[in-house]
Amino acid sequence: MARRELSKSEEKLVNALSRRRERERQGLFIAEGVRVAEEFLAAGIDLQLALLAPSLEDTARGKHLARTLGRHDAVRHVSDHALERLAATESPQGVLLAGRIPRQQWPHAFASNAVVLVLDAVQDPGNFGTLARTAAAFGVAALIALEGTVDPWNPKAVRAAAGASFRIPILPAQPDRAFTFLREHGFRILAADAHGEELSVPAAGRNALIVGNEGAGLSAAARAAADAVVSVPTPGPVESLNVGTAAGILLYLLTRERAD
Amino acid sequence: MARRELSKSEEKLVNALSRRRERERQGLFIAEGVRVAEEFLAAGIDLQLALLAPSLEDTARGKHLARTLGRHDAVRHVSDHALERLAATESPQGVLLAGRIPRQQWPHAFASNAVVLVLDAVQDPGNFGTLARTAAAFGVAALIALEGTVDPWNPKAVRAAAGASFRIPILPAQPDRAFTFLREHGFRILAADAHGEELSVPAAGRNALIVGNEGAGLSAAARAAADAVVSVPTPGPVESLNVGTAAGILLYLLTRERAD
Numbered sequence A, B: 001m002a003r004r005e006l007s008k009s010e011e012k013l014v015n016a017l018s019r020r021r022e023r024e025r026q027g028l029f030i031a032e033g034v035r036v037a038e039e040f041l042a043a044g045i046d047l048q049l050a051l052l053a054p055s056l057e058d059t060a061r062g063k064h065l066a067r068t069l070g071r072h073d074a075v076r077h078v079s080d081h082a083l084e085r086l087a088a089t090e091s092p093q094g095v096l097l098a099g100r101i102p103r104q105q106w107p108h109a110f111a112s113n114a115v116v117l118v119l120d121a122v123q124d125p126g127n128f129g130t131l132a133r134t135a136a137a138f139g140v141a142a143l144i145a146l147e148g149t150v151d152p153w154n155p156k157a158v159r160a161a162a163g164a165s166f167r168i169p170i171l172p173a174q175p176d177r178a179f180t181f182l183r184e185h186g187f188r189i190l191a192a193d194a195h196g197e198e199l200s201v202p203a204a205g206r207n208a209l210i211v212g213n214e215g216a217g218l219s220a221a222a223r224a225a226a227d228a229v230v231s232v233p234t235p236g237p238v239e240s241l242n243v244g245t246a247a248g249i250l251l252y253l254l255t256r257e258r259a260d
Helices: A008-014 A020-028 A034-042 A052-058 A059-067 A082-088 A125-137 A153-160 A175-184 A221-227 A243-259 B008-016 B020-026 B034-042 B052-057 B060-069 B080-086 B123-136 B155-161 B175-184 B221-225 B243-259
Strands: A028-030 A046-053 A075-077 A094-099 A114-118 A144-147 A171-175 A185-198 A206-211 A227-233 B029-032 B045-050 B075-076 B095-100 B116-120 B142-146 B170-173 B186-199 B205-210 B228-231
Touching: A008 A020, A008 A082, A008 A094, A020 A028, A028 A034, A028 A153, A034 A046, A034 A094, A034 A153, A046 A059, A052 A059, A059 B095, A075 B175, A082 A094, A114 A125, A114 A243, A125 A144, A125 A153, A125 A243, A125 B243, A144 A175, A171 A175, A175 A185, A175 A221, A185 A243, A206 A243, A221 B034, A243 B123, A243 B243, B008 B045, B008 B080, B008 B095, B020 B029, B020 B123, B029 B034, B029 B155, B034 B045, B034 B060, B034 B095, B034 B155, B045 B060, B052 B060, B052 B123, B080 B095, B116 B123, B116 B175, B116 B243, B123 B142, B123 B155, B123 B243, B142 B175, B170 B175, B175 B186, B175 B221, B186 B221, B186 B243, B205 B243
Parallel strands: A046 A075, A114 A144, A114 A206, A144 A171, A185 A206, A185 A227, B045 B075, B116 B142, B116 B205, B142 B170, B186 B205, B186 B228
Antiparallel strands: A028 A094, A046 A094, B029 B095, B045 B095
8 A cells, every 4th residue: 555645735734733823724733742642543533634754663652553543544654854844842753643623512510529720821832731631630620721821722732731632621711701601600719829828628619720821920800700819838939839830739639638 | 331242152152052061061051031040140150141132121020130230241232033043942031141050069967857859860851940940949958860861951941940940959960879868868768650659748757759751750770769659649531740740749748748
């Protein structure tokens, strides 16, 4: 069977999908790296194009992935050099997939002790990905990306999320809509800030945790909506934790209590 | 007073310092961004060269920094375009400093409840920086970077550390030397892994926490040295947390207990 090569128009598509506007217009995104590609396929994402390079065969997991994709119509073979030129992340590990952005549904019902994570203008794609990964690890029910937040389908965000992008509902929203929705569903709204009160975890109930922008912190809308502003108490001299680390500790505390 | 421009040899120096070997040979490193530059100066790091670009004046903090540096012999004025070309990080915010790597001393004495963080081949500079920042926030006594770990003075690591590089002793070491040192000083050695036991925090005592490589996890040497392998219990379906998030939660638990 002939190995198909990448056409000029396909190459153009991959390049175009590095831009948010094109991703939104076409409803497509890019996933790079072995682990993300594995989770992409496991989640049943609609595959449009799969670029494979020789270095994918360097690891057992890569070989397995190449075999899984083997005869798919979407597979194109490219050089490692070409793949690295097309990729948004530093080591694509010989694989880049283009797929359809999953249709996001706002949940209708939540567990009595559900936790939702709200991102209020988090701008770094690596931070977004880490937050999505942490949210999935702690069984968070949904991730709401408020206006001003980096595109959840940015290739670097998808890479850092390590597959969590496909495991948790990611809901872009205006602040008003998001906070109204959370109140209607009985969520207590907690906003994370370096200068809040120590988190006191309730025995039960639904909690939404808002984390703010890396530089500017919480927006006025988030502060106004919050029932409480909470912090991780730190004894050291540095003023604040990285947003991903702070959210990780707060989600740990919120979900651990829940399990007791 | 004439504004000095960057000479060819100075430009060459900045470029050379993007490589680990050159940093080690010359004992110099690069710091980029307003916050890191502020902490660099506050820590009294020996300043060799300060590149300032017009965009530094875009913020009040940047203006203040420019005034602080104003008459220093090391100041050179460059265009924003030139600074971005020379910088290792994405938005240098109009400032790049070159300075002498602080002389690292192994501590002679530790508090009875000291915590040390050990990095066992952590390779991503962003992860290194987040870990250093978290360690400083939780008052960790030292950060030991075992063989195979990214250079602590990599410009991206220094940027992500947000000044923590200058606030905490960072000690590169061979595993044997590090583990012998920790035992001699009465540390219990805990190794973090996705499949360990839930961390049970002792009421007192010194603890060293080892975190492993992003892909391969803990080395055999780290496993052999560990008194216990510990995890953050996660209820969700994702197999593991990002190394920075996992270490953040474990350091929170180790240092919180200490404060009680």
